[in-house]
Amino acid sequence: MTVSSGVLGRCAHCQALLDLEPWQLNAMAMQEPFACKHCHKPLKLDCPEQIKRLKTLGSFATLRALLIVLCATVLLVSLTLQWIGLLERSLQLGISALVLVGYLLVMAIARRRQRRPLLLQAG
Ligand SMILES: [Zn+2]
Structure with a gap:
């Protein structure tokens, strides 16, 4: 039973894509070498x-947490402003749509960056 961290790494020896486990991420953070699952050569x-x-x-x-808080704040403020009559309904809807699109865009970019494999070196 292996636990995946969702992070990919590319082996320097056999070029295989490795689904990195949490302990391997810890090893990398401490700059400790670990063995490749395919060719069993040391990597770091x-x-x-x-x-x-x-x-x-x-x-x-x-x-992600920060963005959700930010979006919720902007939505609440724009809704309140509309409620007390400082903001038109169409403008409030525009702001809400913009915030939602912005959130989805940032999350898509962050997710794509996370999916790119780490290039591992020979240890
Ligand atoms: Zn390998």
């Missing part, structure tokens, strides 16, 4: 750019 992550990417993967859930 020591390219600064890839390490930076590994760190941003963890912030995905935070980004």
Whole structure:
């Protein structure tokens, strides 16, 4: 039974795509080598750019929570403004649609960045 983290990595030896497990992500974060599941050769992550990417993967859930709070705030404020008569109904609907499209767009970009495999180096 293996637990997937949803993060992909590409092996430097056999070029196989690995579905990385949480303990492998921990090993990479600590710069410890681990064995490839296909060719059993040691792998590690020591390219600064890839390490930076590994760190941003963890912030995905935070980004999502932050965006939901932001969108809810904008929607509530625009609804309140419409309710007290400072904002027209069509404008309020426009703002709501814009916020929704913005949220979906940012999440799509973040998800695509997360799906790109990490390039692992020989350990
Ligand atoms: Zn391999």
